Amino acid sequence: xAGVTQSPTHLIKTRGQQVTLRxxxxxxxxxxxxxxxxxGQGPQFIFQYYEEEExxxxxxxxxxxxxxxxxxxxxxxVNALLLGDSALYLCxxxxxxxxxxxxxYFGPGTRLTVL
Amino acid sequence: xxKITQTQPGMFVQEKEAVTLDCTYDxxxxxxxxxxxxxxxxxxxxxxxxxxxxxQQNATEGRYSLNFxxxxxxxxxxxxxxxLGDSAMYFCAMREGGSGGGADGLTFGKGTHxxxxx
Numbered sequence: 517x518a519g520v521t522q523s524p525t526h527l528i529k530t531r532g533q534q535v536t537l538r539x540x541x542x543x544x545x546x547x548x549x550x551x552x553x554x555x556g557q558g559p560q561f562i563f564q565y566y567e568e569e570e571x572x573x574x575x576x577x578x579x580x581x582x583x584x585x586x587x588x589x590x591x592x593x594v595n596a597l598l599l600g601d602s603a604l605y606l607c608x609x610x611x612x613x614x615x616x617x618x619x620x621y622f623g624p625g626t627r628l629t630v631l
Numbered sequence: 632x633x634k635i636t637q638t639q640p641g642m643f644v645q646e647k648e649a650v651t652l653d654c655t656y657d658x659x660x661x662x663x664x665x666x667x668x669x670x671x672x673x674x675x676x677x678x679x680x681x682x683x684x685x686x687q688q689n690a691t692e693g694r695y696s697l698n699f700x701x702x703x704x705x706x707x708x709x710x711x712x713x714x715l716g717d718s719a720m721y722f723c724a725m726r727e728g729g730s731g732g733g734a735d736g737l738t739f740g741k742g743t744h745x746x747x748x749x
Binding site: 549551556557558559560561562563564572574604606608615616617619620621622623624625627 | 635662663664666668673674675676677678681683684722724726727728736737738739740741742
């Protein structure tokens with residue numbers, strides 16, 4: 517049973533560039549959430565996708581956008597990169613159960629470095 | 632105000648001892664879920680245990696148990712018989728039920744760095 521997969525593992529970009537991160541959910545899951553984890557901090561919720569729509573969004577600017585495909589995989593796009601966008605980006609998938617009971621399962625993350 | 636507070640930035644514990652990691656939370660929503668995750672140096676967040684706000688009994692999963700004290704708004708993780716492989720960051724997280732549409736993301740604490748010593 518394949519878990520959540522993310523690509524690439526590492527990425528180096530320069531300020532002002534754009535980046536796309538990819539995520540494939542755990543088998544049987546159709547809901548994908550994205551989180552940003554700065555060094556030494558807990559993850560922060562960016563947004564969640566369900567049925568190819570953004571269902572919920574955290575406190576992140578519009579430079580952060582996403583997409584979900586019919587096969588439930590998802591992309592996170594970040595435009596006009598800032599040094600402060602350097603972080604570990606985690607993708608999590610879950611079943612569409614009750615909102616406060618469903619467990620989110622995380623992928624290994626993509627480490628983004630902005631120079 | 633922080634919704635999840637983990638007051639222990641780091642802990643050193645002898646192998647085979649039990650360890651308690653503290654977590655307090657803040658919410659006015661009667662419906663919520665509490666989660667603990669382990670994050671080794673590799674970076675992947677590993678789900679350990681879940682407790683729902685309406686659950687009458689404390690959750691247990693193998694060597695992990697959750698000491699849920701609803702009135703105190705605390706959800707401490709207890710690891711019995713600690714092992715060297717338990718060394719990692721541990722995060723407490725919460726999702727509130729809410730009255731609006733859609734599902735909320737998890738809110739995480741800042742984590743506790745647990746080091747198991749031989």
